[in-house]
Amino acid sequence: MGALARLLRSDLHLPDSLSQSISLYLLLAIGLKGGAAIAADTSGFGMALVATLILGFSIPFWTYAICRRCGKLENPEAASIAAHYGSTSAVTFLACLAYLDRNGIPYEGYMPAILAIMEVPAILVGMLLLMLARSPERSHQGIWQALHHVAVGKSILLLLGGIAIGALASSDGMDSIKPLFVDPFTGILCLFLLDLGRLTADRMHDLRQNLLFLVPFGIIAPLVHGSLAVALGTLVGLSVGGATTLGIIAGSASYIAAPAAMRVACPQGNHGISLAASLGITFPFNLALGIPLLHALAEAIARG
Numbered sequence: 001m002g003a004l005a006r007l008l009r010s011d012l013h014l015p016d017s018l019s020q021s022i023s024l025y026l027l028l029a030i031g032l033k034g035g036a037a038i039a040a041d042t043s044g045f046g047m048a049l050v051a052t053l054i055l056g057f058s059i060p061f062w063t064y065a066i067c068r069r070c071g072k073l074e075n076p077e078a079a080s081i082a083a084h085y086g087s088t089s090a091v092t093f094l095a096c097l098a099y100l101d102r103n104g105i106p107y108e109g110y111m112p113a114i115l116a117i118m119e120v121p122a123i124l125v126g127m128l129l130l131m132l133a134r135s136p137e138r139s140h141q142g143i144w145q146a147l148h149h150v151a152v153g154k155s156i157l158l159l160l161g162g163i164a165i166g167a168l169a170s171s172d173g174m175d176s177i178k179p180l181f182v183d184p185f186t187g188i189l190c191l192f193l194l195d196l197g198r199l200t201a202d203r204m205h206d207l208r209q210n211l212l213f214l215v216p217f218g219i220i221a222p223l224v225h226g227s228l229a230v231a232l233g234t235l236v237g238l239s240v241g242g243a244t245t246l247g248i249i250a251g252s253a254s255y256i257a258a259p260a261a262m263r264v265a266c267p268q269g270n271h272g273i274s275l276a277a278s279l280g281i282t283f284p285f286n287l288a289l290g291i292p293l294l295h296a297l298a299e300a301i302a303r304g
Contacts, residue, residue, distance in 0.1 A: 064081075258278075
């Protein structure tokens, strides 16, 4: 509805302050839930962490190579897309959990921690790839600024902070905040998706450049990355729901942490292309088809 409102040039939109507040709320709520789940059960977390790091460090490298060779993109744009598609989308993750909950499919409770961890390796690799076309002095300055931005950025800080609080809190403590951080969660997520639909429609014009490459890439990449993650997740012992979630974590593309970090590391790069692809193509594709397709793949692998 948000995308349709923007295309119809309606004045429907959430105030910027409210939109930012909702994003902060969702990130903290995800972290709290994940921390509580880790406190309850950490079995299998170590192997899932290994799988996450393998995916987080490897996906950006081949994404960069494809963008350079097939997409004919310059170094800054290719490195930016590599960081975006190696990183992850918290909202797509939330939609995946909602899908699993609605269908009664269990999954490992520590998956929000996996989400937070997945943000970091891809951004580091993206910044490393930027160094290939920059002088060492300028590279190091931009890299350290971007690393600091990632470390203290709201996404990572709220996710990791929420995980720590949820893990340390007692069951009574978590019950006391349930009316604020658990019960209204889905409704607030719907408001966020409404605003995100409008933002997605705003970004579509950036796809005109390299359209023939970005559209198929924005659909094929999440399927390939997600399928690899589902297979790897099943291999390390995740449940069908856990493997599906890991698949959508790897198959989604960042539009919060990665864009902010890459702008700091390389201000002159055209990061609008990366954001348009991740938000305008991959995000709606995953919501509509990616999640059920990866779930079907996880079930097929588990059966067989």
